[in-house]
Structure formats: structure tokens, C-alpha cells
Amino acid sequence: MFKDIQKKLLLQYPLLWNTKFVPMVAIGILMHIIFFGLGYIDGTIDFSNKNNIDIISFSIMIGILSVIIIVILWLVAYFKNNALKSFYSKSKNSLFFEWMQIFVICVLLISFYIPFSIGKQLHQRSYYSLEETAKRCKTISTADIFIDGSFSDTEIDSLASGLIDSQGNKIAQTDANYANEQDIEANTIDSAVALRYKDHIIFNNKKYDQFSLLNRNTFEFSVISREQDSLNKIQVNNWLQNNNEGEIKKLMADYMSLIREHNLATNLNATKWFEITYKAPDFNEFLYIQPYLKEFETENSYQYNDYETAVAVPYGENKYSKYFVQQDILKDKYDIVADAHTDAFIEIEMILSFLYGAFGLSILIFSFRVTSGKSWLIAVVVTGVINVIYGIFTAIAGSSTMYFYLILTTILGILFYFFLIFFNKKSLQLSRIALNLLLWSFSAIIPIVYFLTMEANKPDYYRLDEYKYYESPFYEWLKDHVVEMVSLNFILSIIFLFILSKVIRNWRGIAEN
Template sequence: MFKKTQNYLLLHHPLLWNTKFIPVIIITLIINILFFAGGYLTGAVDFNDPYRLNEYRHYEPMAIFLNLIIGLLVIIVWLTFYFRNNGFKSLYPKKNNSLYKEWLIILTVCLLTCSNTAIYEYAFDLRARNYYSKEEVIKRTNLLSRTSIFVDGPFHHWSRFDRTQRNELLDSLENNNHRYEYKEYDEEMVVIPEVEAVTNVYNEGNKLYNPEWDTVCYFENQYPITSLINKQNLKFSIQENIHDSINEWRVKTWMLNREKDSIKKLLDDFFVLVNEHNLQANITSKQWFDFVYKPNDYNDYQIVGNDEFNEINDERKSRDNEEYKTRNDLENNIIQKNGSVTIVLPKYYVPLQRMENTYDRISGAYVSPINYGDILGIIYFAFITSLVIFSFRISSVKNWLISVISLGITGLITFIFSLIIIYSLIEYHSRSQPFTFITIWAVILIVCLIYFVYINRQKTSKKLSGIVVNALLWILPFSLVMVYFYLYTYYDATAIRDINGSRIYEMTGLEKIIHNNALEFFYINLGFILLYMYPFTKLIKKWKGIAEA
């Protein structure tokens, strides 16, 4: 069957036969399917993971290593059969589009070979997403975020102003430009009450201490800084930070308004989730409620640990009062000593840490199912590899090696030369460093392209064009990238800045496009490569007919 297929391809589709396209595509597709299956099988979520060390994650480095080994083996074996017969060098009759089609075949093989790790990662996250829908995951993470206020965890830092008057939406914005747009709203919402400064005093240990640091203000009332009212809550990546803040304020509103039923229902819902995943807790929902519902100031509460084996840190204990610390530990916690190290474990706990690990893993799978940055890197690596193989296909070994050495030496010389030019300038600025280097290589690219076109028009002898054609195949893919970085560096170097290095004036329309669409520009460059390779391969076909000397 295989021989019949090969004979048919030899007679009717010689290009497919010569490139061994059918066998290598079958092999690479099988490998892709195996990596997908491996990613899906190892992507199972461990709902009883106490240490955030998902054992299946250990297979990821192995998948990358296998991709490198298997990819190299497939490419080497394929090239061994592919280079046996070179119709281009043997001057066999070829159609005008044959070279372009041959490069597309090489590109397809390289893309399939390089994509194994990306396929594995996609299948790995797909397994996690298949447990619950995104809406269900958001619902469950909101429950865990709200419940975490009643479990051992960190407190908010001290602030002079009332935390409930802060604009949490603005604090969640990462882009300072967006914050500037909401400046008036920010000034209106952030209210800093007039508080008389408290004189700093020194305690017996001669350490600076301010009594004001012991309390925090919520809803215009003062609470101990270690009160449950001041607890931080869990945050999950599946939704914006503002939703985590909403969860926090909702629960604290229930606490301050003494909405017992709402808090009870929250803890009951948590235990429904615990039972669904067959996890263990040594208290009931009712006991938990009795431990934490202290509506006077929410400070005299029993700490509930987030896991059986996690050490707790009761920040309410005074370091200077060993009697209280020892009594409190013995009454409410479990003391374990490992040599000279004393570990305090919770007497009461709920499996919040295990569920946090689980749903953080699922949330991460939903945040970015496809990492476009990684995919772009894989595609560019495949494009570059295909052009290197294609250049070896159309060129002699001697010219190919000379091209590699020449580009390496030229790159080193131009780098040193650009540094000399930059440091010799009177008004030197660090942002102009790549500007000169890109300019030099842009000139080199234009000169090489003009020379190659000139040789094709003269049709007398190839001269140095055998070296130049390889250089063009390797540099042309970065021509648009050069233009992008040229503009980016130019705008960055010529921007007017203050003494701190911040821009004084806003970006122009073109400047915003350049700064905010880097990823899109690199994808456009891939389309540019596919387009220019069509006329360029035709030019190479004509160049092959020119005499060597």
C-alpha cells in the first residue's frame, strides 16, 4: 500500500514525493495526537492537594524534553530522505510556483513538529476546564473568597483613613492612563478623615510605637487591627480584582449589620462543597459559626485553620506576654515541638487550603486557554527553521556556511560600530542604543536586495549572490520588525520627559498604535512573510539559471 502511494505520487505529484510530505505528515500528526492525549490524561485536578504541588505538573518539563528529542529525530530522519534528491540543484524542470509550494511544505512540517508542547499545554488546561463551566467556577470561587474571611489568614495593613471609603475599582486598575481618566472620580470617592496626629512614643524595648496602629476604621467605627473585620479574603484569577473586593465588602456588611442568617448560609454552602469533594473538617458549620460570630468587635474569636497541617500565626498574641501566649496556645491550638522549633497547629480546621489550590488551578485554565505570546514564539521558530532548511535546499553547502559565518561577523562588527557611534555623540541617551543598530541593518538589507535584483537583471554571472540570497532569506522576515522597532525606539528616544523619566505629553495616534499593538504587529509580519516569499521564490528560480562565473 505504501509503495503504491509513493509510486502514484512520483508519477502525478512529484513535489509531494520528493519532499516525502505524506509520510512525515502522518508521523507528525500521530505525535501531535499522542501529546494531546498525554496532556489531557495528566491534566486531571487533584481535589485533595494540600500543598499546591499538583503531581501532574511534574510531567510538563518531561513533555518539553520529549518534544525537543522527538522533534529533532523527526526532522533529522525526514531531512535525510528529503535531501537525497534535489531537483532544484539538478536543474530538473520546475513550474513557476514549485519553489513556493516546496517552502510551504517545509513550513507545514516545521509547524507541526514545533507545536507538540503547545498542544500538550492546551490539552492539560482543557482537562481542568471540563470539570465545571466558567460560570460555575466563578460561583464557587466567590463562595471560597467570602468564606476565607472566617479562616486563618492575613489582615489588611493599617491605614489612617476609613477603608470602606476607598475606591476599590480604581485600586484594581493596573493602567495608570486609565487611572488618569478617572482622576475626578478618584478624588471624590477617596475621603481621608481629619485625624489629629498621635505623637509617637517608645515602649520599653526603645522601639518606635504609635497607639493608632492598633486600630483600623470601618464604616466610621474603630476596630482592633486583628479583628475579623480587617481580614483579607482569597482572590482568584478567573475574574477582575474588583469582584474580590465586592465579595469582601458584602461579607463584612453582613457582619456589621448582624445578618446572622446570611453568614450561616455562607458557611453551610461551604460545607456542601466540602462534602462534594469528600474532604475532611473537624468542626461543623454550626460550631464554626459560634467560633467566629462575635458581633461586638469580632476580635474575641477562635481561629479556624485552613488545613490540618498548616501552621497558624495568631497575630492577636502579645510577644511580650508569654503567659497569655502559652495559655492561649494550650487552650485553643495544638503545640508540636521538632527539636528546638515549636510549631502551632490549629485545633479546629476546615479544608479551605485544598479547595483554594484546586479552584486556583481551574481558574488559571480559564484565564488564558491560549497563550498567544507562546504560540507566536513557536510560529516564528517554525518560520525561521523552515527558511534555514529552504536556504540549504537552494544553495550549495559552501555558500551556506559562508553565509552563516559572514552574518555572524557582520552582526558583531555592526554592534561594536553602533556602540562607538552612540558613545561618541554629545547628547547620549540609553534609549537610542538600538536605534543605530537597526538603522545599520536596514541599510545592509536594502543593499543586499538591490544587489540580488541587479544580478538577476544582468544575467552574466552569480558572483557573490549565492551568499547574498541566503542572507536575504534569513533577514527579510525581520524587515517589518525592523520598521516597528525603529519607530518604537524613535518615539521612545525623542519623548519629552520630566526629571523622574515620566512622559510629559500624551502619545500621538501612531505612537499609541506602535506601543499598544506589539503582538498584533508580529502576527501581521507573519502574513507579510507569506506574501513576499511568493515573488521571491520566483526570483530565486530565475537566479538558478544564471552561470556560476
């Protein structure tokens, strides 16, 4: 079938035939389908954490190797027949169309990770709806108060910290308090260490110990906003303060049903759990429940809480009781499902990275196509030499921006030199080298100018009263619009290449003789 299609293209659309566009697009689409399936498999979640599937590294390695092999075979077939020699089209836009075909092929080949990521996220979303996920995450999050939730910082004791005097008057903080006036960041840290915190909290006008249940935090999931998370914590604290045992028991029963549903280990039941943690009215004599089992830990078991320092434990005593529940696995697995619902399928930064990658690869192929292998290789050597020399100059000068100024000047010089040769129709071999260098570098002009503008407006002094750099509105605007700049640069690069392709078509050096 492909032979018949290629034969028809050869007779009617020789440019499509020469680039092998149809079979390469078919191969690219097939790769996307395969990697979508691999991503869907990789998105499998084992809530018991006993049979986890992780094929992302293997899939990416296979994808990279496949792309390398496919590109090599494609280029061998593509370079067999030089359209510029055999059947050079009279169309003014033929060169641009040829580059567009190369670009589309490159995009399809190198972007195999996108369908992999989408397939993985779709599978992770499919376990529970957004509403059900939020409901289950709320149960796991609030139950953490009764398992191993971290403790919140209490209020700063202003008197003990020397911020106010015994009369309640504020004590002025001067630079003399600091040991090293030159190091603002170190001063900030030192002053924070010197602060003293109260050993209690106040909730609804009642005092509780800093290590009571009412000062414990919930676990944050992305499907629960910070505002809702705070409300959930206040709700549980109200249950505790008002001795609403029914709601606490219901929460524990709902949590235990999740443990049983996912076949997770525990030596607790809801009744015993309530008995060892619900110690009204102060709620500071509860037993600490171990939230993990060493034989079934996840790689994130220790990131949720510092088990050794979360609470002061007398020397020689253990923090945890004999009771345990695999809370860390519930957190880890439902965190994955929650993130799958809240994360975008594709970030604009990822799209731009693949587009620029395909753009760069297509330009390398296109430049080889429109010049010659010899001039292409010479241009590679020249590029390497220029970068080494400029790197040495930059290191000697000790300036972080000199390299970019030198590169920008060189690119503009190459641009001027190529068009000077083009209009004068001289130095054929040098113009080919200049064309290669120009094609490889013109798209970097705007990003370099943007970066240098940011550096020129970069803040260079602290606001001592705020302990941070002062940033001008223009600098903040530049920082906030990097993605827009990169997107605009991509569009302008294509437009410039469209214009340049017409120049190349009329370039004397495009013919071999």
C-alpha cells in the same frame, strides 16, 4: 500503503513526492494526537493534593527530542533527490509551493505544545461547569474572611501624615521635602513610607478595629469579577453587622462540605468554627485558623498570604490557634479550574511564536535547498562575524539602538547587492551567499523599523506632578499594536517570499552548471 502513495505522487505530483509531504503531515498529525492525550493526562487535578500528576517537563523534553530526530531523518530523505536538478518544474510558482510544503511540515512538527495545552485545559474544565465553578469559588473566597484572609489597608490619616493641618487645611508638598530630587521613584517610595494610616475602618457609619473580620479580604478567583468580589465582601460584612447568624452558618456549612468532598484535613466542624470566629459585635476577638498543613502544602501555600506579617502579633506569641483547615489546597485547585474556564485555549502570541519558529526553520531548509551547502555554511559564518563585529561597535558606542541601525543597513545592502548581481548576471558564488543572507533576514526589516520608531518616540522625561513618564499618543499607539505589526509582518513576509521565489527560479545560479 505509504509506498503506494509515494509511487503515485512520484508519477503525478513529483514535488509532493520529493518533499515527503504526505508521510510528514501524517507524522505531524499523529504527534498532535499523542500530545493532546499527554496534555489531558497532565490536566488531572487531585483535589486532596496527595497524588498530583505533573508530566509537562517530561512531555516537552520528549517532544523536542522527537522533533529533532524526525527532522533529521526527514532532511536525509528529502535531500537525496534535488528537485532543482532532477525534475525541475516549469511552473513559475513551483519553488514557492515547495517552501509552503516545508513550512506546513515545520508547523506541524514544532507546535506539539498547542494540542498538549488544549488537552490539559479541556480536562481541567471538565471537572465542573462554569456556573458550578463560580458557585464553589464564591464559597471558598468568602470563607477566607473567617480563616486567614489578609487585612485591607485602612484610610490614610491625613493629619498624622502631615497632609493637612489641625484646621483641615491642605499642606502643600514641595520638592524640598525630598532628600534626593534626582530620584523620583525613590522619593515616591519615601513619601509613601511616611504616610500614617488609621487604626480603624468605617462600615455603614460604624467604626471597627483594623483587625476585625469586617476589614478582611476575600480571595480573588478569575471566574469572579472584581466588582462581584467587592459585592460578595460587602454582603458578608452586612451579615456580620446585622448579626445574620443563619447566613454565616450556611456559608461555613457549605465550605465544610467542600472540605469533606475532597477529603481534606481539618480539626474543625461548622459549629466549632462559628463559635471561635463569630465574636459580635466588634468581631476582633476571633481565633486565627491555620490555613495549611506542612505535610500537605502546595507550592503556592505562601503566595496567598504572608502568615507572619498579615497581622501584628505580640512578641513570643503565636498568631494561629490549634485549629487548622487545608484552605490553601482548595484555593490552589479551584484557582486552576477557574483559570481553565476563563483563559483562552490559545493566545495569539503563542500562535505567532510557533508560526515564526516554523517560518525560520523552513527558510533555513529552503535556502539550503535553492543554493548549495558550501554557500550556506559560508553565509552562517558571515552572519556570526557580522553580529560579533556589530555587537562590539554597539558596546563601544554605548548606544542601545546602534546595533539595530547597523543590522537594518546591512539587510538593505544585501537586498540591493543581490538584485544588482541578479540583473547583471555576475558573481555566481557571491550571489548564492547573498541569497542565503537575504532569505534569513528580510522578514526582520519591518520589526526593526518598528522598534527604532518606538525608540525614537520613547518618553525621556517625567511629569513631576504624576510621577510617571509622559508618553505621546503615537508612542502609546505603537506599544498597543505590536501584535498587529508582527501579524502583518508575517503576511508581508510570505508575499515577499512568493515574489522572491519567482526571482530565484529565473536566477542563473539556480543551475549547478
